Amino acid sequence: xxxxxxxxxxxxxxxxxxxxxxxxxxxxxxxxxxxxxxxxxxxxxxxxxxxxxxxxxxxxxxxxxxxxxxxxxxxxxxxxxxxxxxxxxxxxxxxxxxxxxxxxxxxxxxxxxxxxxxxxxxxxxxxxxxxxxxxxxxxxxxxxxxxxxxxxxxxxxxxxxxxxx
Numbered sequence: 001x002x003x004x005x006x007x008x009x010x011x012x013x014x015x016x017x018x019x020x021x022x023x024x025x026x027x028x029x030x031x032x033x034x035x036x037x038x039x040x041x042x043x044x045x046x047x048x049x050x051x052x053x054x055x056x057x058x059x060x061x062x063x064x065x066x067x068x069x070x071x072x073x074x075x076x077x078x079x080x081x082x083x084x085x086x087x088x089x090x091x092x093x094x095x096x097x098x099x100x101x102x103x104x105x106x107x108x109x110x111x112x113x114x115x116x117x118x119x120x121x122x123x124x125x126x127x128x129x130x131x132x133x134x135x136x137x138x139x140x141x142x143x144x145x146x147x148x149x150x151x152x153x154x155x156x157x158x159x160x161x162x163x164x165x
Contacts, residue, residue: 002029006036011045027056034066038073046070059093061087 004012014033018025030052038047046067053063064087071079087093096112110117117123 002037003032006032006039009036009040011036011040011042015045015048025052027053027060029064030056034063036067036142038070041070041073043074045068058090061092064092065094 001017002014005011005017013146014036016110018029019032021029030049032047034046037043037049048065052066053060057063064083068080068083071077095116098112099110101108101110108117148152
């Protein structure tokens with residue numbers, strides 16, 4: 001129910017549902033609210049949801065990252081930095097992104113920043129070639145989802161190598 005209310009933008013109703021649950025709310029309920037706060041850019045309620053999640057699971061990296069993304073949506077880079085420092089101080093580490101594909105019965109795993117694949121150079125060249133085609137056709141990347149305080153060109157590069165694009 002929290003997720004349904006949240007996806008519909010009815011954040012206060014989602015919070016009321018949590019507050020009046022007959023049992024102690026679990027991480028899943030607070031996480032659903034936090035996701036909705038990201039979707040609807042509700043910083044204050046997002047902060048509350050993070051506090052509740054951390055009370056239940058103090059090393060929940062996903063919750064910290066979501067709130068950090070909410071701050072980034074507001075271009076509040078000081079808060080992003082502060083939250084990342086809090087994560088570091090508490091020993092909370094975000095697991096790097098990972099993509100897995102199977103080609104001709106062989107599984108290939110790609111982890112952010114890892115260049116150890118035996119065909120990494122070839123793959124990098126092919127990605128660059130593929131990325132040029134849309135640009136030449138007039139495509140301009142929507143860099144709004146890149147939540148880092150970096151130059152536009154760096155944002156486009158980050159998007160071009162992201163597995164969910």
